[in-house]
Every structure is written in C-alpha cells, then in structure tokens.
Amino acid sequence: MQVLGTMVSNNFVLDSLPPAEYEMLQPRLEEVELKQGDVLCRVREQITNVYFPTTCLLSWTNSTEMGEMVEVGITGREGVSGVVLLLNEDTSPWQIEVQMPGRAFKLSAKNFITALDKSTILRQRVSALVYLKMVQLNQSALCNRFHSAEERLCRWLLAAQDHNQISELSFTREILAEMIGAGRPTVSIVTGTLQTAGLIRANRGHITILDREGLENVACDCYSVVKGAFDRYHAKRIKP
Numbered sequence: 072m073q074v075l076g077t078m079v080s081n082n083f084v085l086d087s088l089p090p091a092e093y094e095m096l097q098p099r100l101e102e103v104e105l106k107q108g109d110v111l112c113r114v115r116e117q118i119t120n121v122y123f124p125t126t127c128l129l130s131w132t133n134s135t136e137m138g139e140m141v142e143v144g145i146t147g148r149e150g151v152s153g154v155v156l157l158l159n160e161d162t163s164p165w166q167i168e169v170q171m172p173g174r175a176f177k178l179s180a181k182n183f184i185t186a187l188d189k190s191t192i193l194r195q196r197v198s199a200l201v202y203l204k205m206v207q208l209n210q211s212a213l214c215n216r217f218h219s220a221e222e223r224l225c226r227w228l229l230a231a232q233d234h235n236q237i238s239e240l241s242f243t244r245e246i247l248a249e250m251i252g253a254g255r256p257t258v259s260i261v262t263g264t265l266q267t268a269g270l271i272r273a274n275r276g277h278i279t280i281l282d283r284e285g286l287e288n289v290a291c292d293c294y295s296v297v298k299g300a301f302d303r304y305h306a307k308r309i310k311p
Contacts, residue, residue: 081125082176083149083305084196092190100176107241109169111152115162121153121183127173128235130250131165131204141215141252142227144207145170147234149304150200156184157197170250171231171241199304206300214293215252221261223251225290226297228271228280233301238280247278265289 105127131144152167248255262273272279
C-alpha cells in the first residue's frame with residue numbers, strides 16, 4: 072500500500088500514479104461503500120461513473136433474453152470499472168455488479184476521461200488493464216464451453232482470492248451458480264465434494280479456501296493462463 076497525497080489507497084491503478092498525477096484526481100475521488108448485488112452499470116447503459124475497488128469485488132456479467140446469466144470477468148483492487156472509456160466508448164458492453172461487498176473510490180466518467188487525456192501513466196495502466204480483461208474474456212468463453220463445473224468453480228474461487236487477497240469469500244450458492252453458468256444443485260454437489268476433500272469450508276453465504284494448492288490441482292488450465300497475465304500486469308507496475 073502506498074500513501075498518496077493525504078489519502079491511503081488500496082487500489083493498484085491509483086497506487087501506480089506519481090504524486091502529481093494523483094493529486095489531479097484526489098479532490099474528485101469519493102470513497103463509497105458498495106453492497107453485494109448493487110448494479111453499478113447495466114448492459115448498453117451509458118457509463119456515468121467508474122469505480123476503483125479497494126476491498127470489494129466487481130463482476131462483469133451478461134445474460135440471455137430468458138434471464139440466464141454468466142460472468143465473463145471480475146475486477147478487484149487491481150483495476151477499475153469502465154475501461155471501455157479508454158476506447159472512446161461511453162456505453163457498457165456488460166453489466167457491472169458488486170459480488171463481494173466493500174469499499175471503492177468513485178470517479179465520474181467525465182473526470183476519468185479528462186484524467187486519461189492528461190495522465191500518461193494512468194492511460195498506460197488502464198491500457199494494460201484492458202489487455203488483462205481481454206485475456207479474462209477469452210478464457211471465460213473457452214472455459215464455459217469446454218470445462219466441468221468443478222473445474223470452473225475452482226478457477227473462480229482462486230481468481231476471487233487473487234483479486235482481493237482474502238481466504239474467506241462471501242458468496243451464496245445461487246451467486247456461484249450464476250457466475251460459472253451452472254445450476255444451483257450442481258454447485259451444491261461440487262462444493263460438497265470440495266469440502267469433503269478438505270479444499271474449502273462452505274457455510275451459509277461464505278466459502279473459506281483451506282487448500283489453495285489443492286484447488287489449483289483441480290482447476291482447469293484457464294486459471295493458470297489468466298493468473299499468468301494477472302502476474303505480468305502487476306510486474307509491470309509503473310513506479311513514480
């Protein structure tokens with residue numbers, strides 16, 4: 072964690088900024104508490120604000136006309152929502168929903184675009200984040216088509232931990248079913264199997280990761296592909 076100006080940030084994008092560039096944003100940042108299930112932006116809706124997560128986890132989802140939902144990506148404290156603004160697009164191609172409650176810094180889309188125009192480092196960081204999200208989207212499509220519910224769930228739990236660096240995750244089985252594109256009964260069976268194997272502890276609304284290495288052994292190789300891109304993104308941190 073880095074002290075920026077008079078504020079402490081727990082967000083990787085903000086922590087990448089030199090003090091002078093951060094000071095440009097600081098007066099316009101609003102720290103907010105986000106609740107699980109909050110919808111920050113809907114599909115094809117104009118983006119009015121972007122969010123820099125510090126302790127929450129945001130989910131990118133899409134759904135069919137029948138209401139069947141699947142997750143295509145997640146954003147934690149490594150990133151920011153609304154990255155398509157970098158591409159001169161002002162509407163969201165997916166729904167942004169809060170999956171894990173917590174805090175984030177909110178910035179208006181207008182101020183974010185202005186900052187992208189003025190800050191070379193912010194533009195570089197968000198560009199790197201766009202590539203990371205492309206990797207996520209690509210692997211999500213492949214994973215949902217070819218891999219088992221058990222493999223997908225293990226991948227998802229590991230990714231959620233990577234993005235927020237905590238072992239206890241607040242998710243119901245209904246949410247997990249939506250995120251991996253499986254039925255709730257299937258998720259209940261898989262979580263029971265993983266719990267019996269000693270890999271997780273599943274309580275009502277909470278899942279605790281007990282054996283990360285064991286989960287990695289069960290997860291499909293999509294996890295390692297995305298994790299590799301995630302690690303390279305962090306390794307390219309731009310120092311002030």
